Structure formats: structure tokens, C-alpha cells
Amino acid sequence: MASARTATQGMSLDDVDLTDHARFADAVPHEMFRLLRDQDPVHWQDEREGRGFWAVTRHADITAVHKDWRTFSSERGGSSLQDLDPEAVVARKSMLDMDPPPHNKLRAIVNRDFTPRAVRVFEERIRSLIVTILERALAQGEVEFVREVSAELPMRVFAEMLGAPESDHRHLVELGDRMLGQDDPEYRLDPEVMRANSHLPFSNPAAADMFEYGRGLAAERRRCPREDIVTKLVEAEIDGCPLSEQEFDVYFLLLAVAGNETTRHSISHGLLALIDHPEQAERMRTDPDLSRSAADEILRWATPVHHFRRTATCDVELGGKQIREDDKIATWFISGNFDDREFSDPMRFDVGRDPNPQMTFGPGGPHFCTGAHLARLEIQVVFEELLKRVRSFELTGPVERLQSNAFNGIKRMPVRLEAA
Numbered sequence: 048m049a050s051a052r053t054a055t056q057g058m059s060l061d062d063v064d065l066t067d068h069a070r071f072a073d074a075v076p077h078e079m080f081r082l083l084r085d086q087d088p089v090h091w092q093d094e095r096e097g098r099g100f101w102a103v104t105r106h107a108d109i110t111a112v113h114k115d116w117r118t119f120s121s122e123r124g125g126s127s128l129q130d131l132d133p134e135a136v137v138a139r140k141s142m143l144d145m146d147p148p149p150h151n152k153l154r155a156i157v158n159r160d161f162t163p164r165a166v167r168v169f170e171e172r173i174r175s176l177i178v179t180i181l182e183r184a185l186a187q188g189e190v191e192f193v194r195e196v197s198a199e200l201p202m203r204v205f206a207e208m209l210g211a212p213e214s215d216h217r218h219l220v221e222l223g224d225r226m227l228g229q230d231d232p233e234y235r236l237d238p239e240v241m242r243a244n245s246h247l248p249f250s251n252p253a254a255a256d257m258f259e260y261g262r263g264l265a266a267e268r269r270r271c272p273r274e275d276i277v278t279k280l281v282e283a284e285i286d287g288c289p290l291s292e293q294e295f296d297v298y299f300l301l302l303a304v305a306g307n308e309t310t311r312h313s314i315s316h317g318l319l320a321l322i323d324h325p326e327q328a329e330r331m332r333t334d335p336d337l338s339r340s341a342a343d344e345i346l347r348w349a350t351p352v353h354h355f356r357r358t359a360t361c362d363v364e365l366g367g368k369q370i371r372e373d374d375k376i377a378t379w380f381i382s383g384n385f386d387d388r389e390f391s392d393p394m395r396f397d398v399g400r401d402p403n404p405q406m407t408f409g410p411g412g413p414h415f416c417t418g419a420h421l422a423r424l425e426i427q428v429v430f431e432e433l434l435k436r437v438r439s440f441e442l443t444g445p446v447e448r449l450q451s452n453a454f455n456g457i458k459r460m461p462v463r464l465e466a467a
Contacts, residue, residue: 058082065092065102065377065452071353072450077394080104080382089366092377097130100356100375101368104382106389108366110410112357112378119376121414122146124358128377128453141297143355147413153298154417156283157276160208166420169204173425176203177432185436185466189443192462197314198307201425205306209299210264210275219260223304224458225253233458254300261299262292276302308454309351310422313407314429315457316349320396321430322440322462327398332434341398342427347405348396350381351455355414380406381455438467 063079070076083090088105103109112119124130126143142153159165180199184190202216211219261277268278280298283290290298321328331337357376362369370376383406385393390403408416416422443463449456 060087060090063090063092065379066094068450068452071452071455072448074448075350075353075381075455077385080379080385084382084386084388089368089370091368094128097128098375100128100377101365101370103365103376103378104386105366106383106386106404106406106410109378109380109383109406112365112376113355113410113412113414116146116413118360118363119357120146120360121150121357123360123373124356124375126356128354128356128375141301142417143301143414150413152285153294154413156279156298157302157417160276160279161417161419161421163420166424169208169421170424170428172207173200173204173428174432176200177429178436181432181436185464188465189461189463192318192460193311193315193457194459196429197311197318197457197460200314200429201310201422202307204421204425205303208276208306209302210268210273210277215260219257219303220307222253222257222260223308226257226300226304257300257303258296261296261303265295265299306418306421308456309407310418310425312351312454312456313346313349313422313426315460316351316455317345317426317430318433318440318462319446319457319460320345320348322442324396327396328434331398331430335431337398338427338431339423340401340403341430342423343403343405344396344398344400345426345430346407346423347384347390347400347403349455350384350405350407352407353381353451353453353455354379355409380409383410436467437464439465 058078060082063083064070065079070079083102083104088103088108090102090104091099092102093099103112121143122140122145125140142150145153177200180196184192184195187195190196198220199216202220203213206213206216206219264277265281268275268281272278272282277299280290280295285294321331327341331341354377357378359370359372359374359376361372364370365376383389387393390400404410408419408422441463442461444461446457447459449458
């Protein structure tokens with residue numbers, strides 16, 4: 048059941064379809080990505096609805112695209128593979144959909160909150176939270192691990208940084224599920240709802256709910272400022288002007304969703320990897336110093352965001368293919384993280400892997416993940432405390448995965464935990 052198990056065998060390039068969410072339902076289709084890396088690393092993918100895109104699958108090519116933002120833009124066309132009209136692109140634009148210098152100006156508002164030094168201040172609070180969460184789970188014995196553990200820690204940490212009250216944490220998690228899981232049949236919206244909201248920047252009503260929630264926090268902070276991120280957003284100025292309501296909305300949405308979902312899925316995949324590879328769990332128990340390298344290996348193994356979008360700003364050659372101006376490009380981190388040109392035996396889960404140039408946070412460039420240090424620390428602390436307190440863990444039912452070609456998510460994972 049591990050995320051790195053091969054989903055398809057004996058494929059040819061004619062069988063490749065990266066737009067089919069069902070291909071990602073049972074497992075990551077690693078055989079498909081291996082085929083592309085070996086035979087067609089910059090591959091043209093037709094779309095049923097859309098004009099098609101170039102799929103970039105090798106680690107080195109993905110790195111080259113992300114470091115050259117002038118040629119491969121985040122701003123032109125936005126970060127989603129979905130084709131939107133220009134007005135919708137502008138209306139939903141977040142830091143993910145911007146190039147420098149505007150990107151850097153927005154990013155600077157919260158950068159200091161996510162430096163290694165700033166994040167280390169949170170370490171004891173993170174540790175205290177995870178101990179409380181694990182002790183509650185151990186008291187139950189059998190838990191739905193995603194809901195009770197994986198989703199709890201990152202949202203609690205990030206909600207505290209945002210300034211959201213604890214009573215609202217579950218609401219924020221559920222809004223994130225509805226937004227990022229909309230390709231999955233469980234969360235898919237009724238077509239009538241999508242059509243009714245097609246004039247809006249986000250056709251998913253969960254976005255409007257998130258905006259409304261964030262505006263409520265912002266109003267409170269204007270009345271009573273605190274030492275939290277929402278206060279920084281309402282007090283921030285870009286070129287002498289405060290953030291507009293639209294800029295605040297998408298900034299808050301990005302922080303609330305991205306700060307929770309990706310770390311949550313990494314924690315879930317990390318436990319599943321240790322269940323499938325008990326010898327690696329034993330290595331970590333024997334040598335606690337492996338926790339940092341284990342966190343990086345979990346991030347590589349999980350790769351919670353499958354791909355990112357870029358748009359060519361001029362005609363350019365990449366991987367022997369002629370890319371035209373305005374062509375869409377999808378860089379598949381899930382493929383780059385298993386590229387045997389960069390990783391020795393990439394299908395092996397190895398908590399001591401060194402070197403480990405995993406690109407889960409991005410391969411460098413202006414869009415390297417702002418919350419990388421926080422996410423790595425959370426994962427490290429989770430498994431340090433888990434392995435101290437839990438003698439054994441085993442699945443008690445099927446692992447339910449998110450059906451999506453965009454996110455490598457686990458929706459539910461029932462687990463029995465035996466206290467040490």
C-alpha cells in the first residue's frame with residue numbers, strides 16, 4: 048500500500064495520460080513517470096479540456112525550469128494547469144502566481160516568521176502539541192490516523208501562527224479538504240454549482256468560505272492587533288499601499304491551506320512508509336540522530352504536491368523539444384524525486400539517505416517553499432515522539448487515497464497503535 052509502489056506495468060508512451068485522475072487513485076503511477084524520464088522526459092500531453100501541456104519529468108530539467116523564472120513564468124497563465132481567462136487569473140493571483148519583483152515583495156511580509164531561527168522558537172510548542180495528540184490517540188488504541196494525528200498537528204501550529212482560535216481548527220481543515228480535493232469523487236462539486244460560480248475567481252464555494260473566515264480574523268486584528276501573521280497582513284504595505292481585500296483573501300487562503308495540507312499528507316505517508324518498512328522504523332529507534340534525514344526521506348517519498356505549472360515567455364528548447372511562447376509546462380516533482388539520475392535506488396525507502404536532493408519544497412529559485420523549515424521540523428518532531436511512545440503500528444483497514452493528479456494525499460488510514 049506504500050505510495051511508492053508501481054501502479055502500472057508494461058506501458059508504452061501511447062498509454063501515458065497524466066490528466067487521468069483515476070491513474071493516481073490506487074498509487075502513484077511510478078512506472079509511467081519512469082517511462083517518461085527514460086524515453087520522453089519533456090513530453091507533450093494532450094488534454095480533454097484545454098490546449099495541452101509539456102510534462103517535465105527529470106530532476107535536472109525541473110530544476111532548470113524553476114530557477115529560470117524569466118523564461119518559465121509563474122505569473123503568465125497562473126500556477127494551475129486549468130486554463131482561465133485573464134481576468135480570473137488576476138483575481139485569484141497569489142504569491143504562487145507571481146514572478147519577481149512583486150512575488151518577493153509579498154513574500155517578505157511573512158518571511159521572517161519562517162526562518163530557521165524563528166521556526167526553532169516553535170519547537171517546544173510543536174513537541175508539546177504532538178505529545179498531547181499522540182497520548183490521546185494511544186488512549187484509543189485504534190484511530191483514524193489522518194484525522195486524529197496527521198491533520199491535527201500542522202493545522203494547530205499554523206492556526207496559532209495565524210491567530211485562529213483552537214475551536215476553528217477543524218473547520219479550517221475541512222475547508223482545505225474541499226478546496227484541494229475537488230478532483231476526488233468524494234469532494235467533487237455538483238456541475239451546477241461549478242457553473243453557477245464560473246464567473247468567480249474560484250468556482251469552489253470553499254474558497255469563498257475561507258475568504259469570509261479570514262476577513263473576520265482581519266477585522267478583529269484591526270480592532271485588537273496581536274503578534275500573529277494575520278496582524279502582519281492587515282498592517283502590511285506594498286509600495287506604500289496596504290493589501291487590498293483581494294490580496295489579503297488569496298494570501299490568507301494560501302497560508303491556511305498550504306500550511307496544513309502538504310505537511311499533513313507527508314506525515315500520513317511517512318507512517319505508511321514505516322509500516323511497510325519496519326526495519327527503517329527500528330533504525331530510527333536505535334539511532335535518534337536519523338530523525339532529520341528521515342524527515343527529508345519522508346518528504347521525498349510523499350511528495351504531497353505532484354506538479355507545478357509554468358508558462359513559457361518565449362520560444363525555447365528544453366530536453367530536445369521546442370517549447371513555444373505561451374505553452375503550458377508542468378514540472379512533476381513526484382517524478383523528479385524518484386529520478387535514478389539523482390537518487391541511488393530511488394524506489395527504496397531509506398531514512399538515512401545521503402545525499403538527498405529532494406525537491407518537495409521546490410528545487411530552488413524564487414518560489415522555494417516559504418514554510419519549508421517549519422514543515423521539516425514538524426515531520427521530524429512527529430516521528431521522534433511517535434517512535435518514543437509507540438511500540439508498534441499496523442493498518443486495520445484500507446488506506447483511502449485522494450484521487451487527484453495534483454496532490455498525493457491520503458484521506459483516511461485506520462491504524463492500531465501499541466504503546467511502548
